[in-house]
Amino acid sequence: MSFDFTQNFNQDFFSLLGQARVYKLDSALLDKAYHDLQAQVHPDRFAHLSEAERRLSMQWSTLANEAYRTLKNPLQRAVYLLKLEGVDTAHESNTAMPMDFLIEQMEWREGAAEARAEGDHNELEKLLLRLRHQSADIYANVARDIDETKNYPAAADAVRRLMFLEKLEEEVNEALDSLDALDS
């Protein structure tokens, strides 16, 4: 079976990877669909063919990678789904968050900075766990808001919180990295 290169290059990522347009994806099925698609479009299949065919293959393979990366990541998947539903999560301009959430963020951030300064591995690991717990709860809400109640504004709000949490998680991971670098 050979891939139809004339199909719409601008189709959405769910359709490209043959997935239903829902938040709760089956990760194993997604992996398989991605591998099947790459098996058909990857440049390694076209290395012996003409320049034009190689270029086309690279473009589709690039698209397949982007689609998979977007759908595989729970946060990016939510942002993408909301965009398809016409909801811009506007993560740059709209950062109005409830005060209690912001205060908690600030406390965690300070905690992370302190633990980093003191080289406190355990505290950072604990913080990471707390962050993941909170994220997991919010992700469950996102799934419900998008797939069941179709409450997109609520989902967009949750997504914005998750962006804060992800940023913080990155910082904590970075702090752990830098402590490891000092240790070894």
Place this chain on the structure above:
Amino acid sequence: MALLQLSEPGMSPAPHQHKLAVGIDLGTTNSLVATVRNGIAVVLSDEQGRALLPSIVRYKVDGHIDVGHSAQSTQALDPKNTIVSAKRFMGRGLKDVAHIESMPYDFLDAEGMVRIRTLAGVKSPVEISAEILNVLRLRAEASLGDELVGAVITVPAYFDDAQRQATKDAAMLAGLNVLRLLNEPTAAAIAYGLDNASEGIYAIYDLGGGTFDISILKLSRGVFEVLATNGDAALGGDDFDQRVYCWILDNAKVSPPSIEDTRRLLLKAREAKEMLTTHNAVPIHAVLATNEQIDLTLSIEAFAEITKTLVEKTIKPSKKALRDAGLTVADIKGVVMVGGATRMPQIQHAVGELFKQAPLTNLDPDKVVALGAAMQANVLAGNRASNEEWLLLDVIPLSLGLETMGGLTEKVIPRNATIPIAKAQDFTTYKDGQTAMSFHVVQGERELVADCRSLARFELRGIPPMVAGAARIRVTFQVDADGLLSVAAREMTSNVEASITVKPSYGLSDDEIAGMLSDSMSYATEDMKARSLREQQVEAQRMIEALEVAVEEDGQLLNAEEKVEIDKHVTQLKSVLTCMDHRAIKAAVDALNKATQEFAARRMDQGIKRALTGHKIIEFKV
């Protein structure tokens, strides 16, 4: 570039027509060529039955060029014209190469990449590597009886864009059609995985003559998926020789050796290193040109001691790769050892300790890369039916980015992203009427541009004059399946299309790549400080400029007293601008902001079009 048309576009090749393709492992110390014959990958040997071709090129006075064993056997006689380990110079400037002072060559620091002055004239590392590749091409053609349709050339996974491009150029110079640049650990994984029908997550630990790679791969149902890669493009068996050589000099207490004796002692060092894989101690004897005698014994314990830090330099990247893959040691099903240097017992021991399991050494670590490359070449040439093919998903080893204001790096493509990949980033002009914009493409993990590798600089011209911030310049990065980058920039709002495509070339280089990633971890704190300082400086500079424009336009809104007050704060800010304390700058910025609040409000009241939102005069984006 000689592009070999292998078949008419759209036409599949005639069935059963086996196309001759080879895999070439262009190594620091040795190079090999392999092919798939009757479905089995085999290394091709020379007439004397030798599989390994020493990666050594000697330029002789009569214009003749010796490559391989003949160059190796005479290297101590003519070290100046006998180039060993040329791979270390690929895509590298003079200041990037370690131990350059102890090398016997007559280096020239040409644009970007070093050159070596030889009896046959000035040679670039690309030309020297091409001589090696040419010998392997001839060997393959003689052995297979026909011309090759193409070759897969392996490169260290941690090679950056400049080094990859240089390798591809060398292959083309040698008359090879490059089907693909393939990462060495990935090639080894193919050979290993297909041989053992393996499933699960494997670590490939590849310590060659001059490079170190660690790749974490997931093998499942014919898919080889690289999850993360890391390494050190300037660390290998050569460095262990160098340590032994220094140990010999330290212990023998001889006068500084001539370049011929240096080469001779380096060879002795290598022999000793190799002997120590099977012996507990080795004697080292040599008589120098000065008639001084060297008579030493190197024990395995002493050897382990003097090379301890080198072994450690492979452990950090290994841990980092695991973390980047989001895995722990417990997830790793097996560790495959690749590269001659992994024969050293202290390496096997350290790797076993890290991964808590004995490493796999059932494939010849010298040949496994070439064999995997041959298998991939066979697939790429189109020799297999599609249902027998496997899929290889590889990643880019180092982040790619652009320089932004203040010498900071803005990452466009993160490391470990699956290739091919494309990413676009939009930029805008920061001055009214600006018609050109320059870009600086860099590769590396550090926050400051100065600490990353410079790949290319280019300028987009012909932007139609607009007010600052109105132009939309889209810069697109595309990394192909060889891991090579091309960059395009285009102004999107105007009908006038100004676009440019650059292929970063090895012609441009600056800082060292060795240990860039591990540096980025140890310097993370330093970077953060430097970053906030730069950000504050940029912010302050912008604020001053914006304020000057505002005062010029609407100075009548201020009385003399207010002007003095604002000037005072500007002067204050300027005076702390060059100091290294970001908090002092921040304080001065805040003070100036406060002092100009009223002014900003009045300007808004007056209904000035300039989009000053809120109370902060500086908050319009440039």
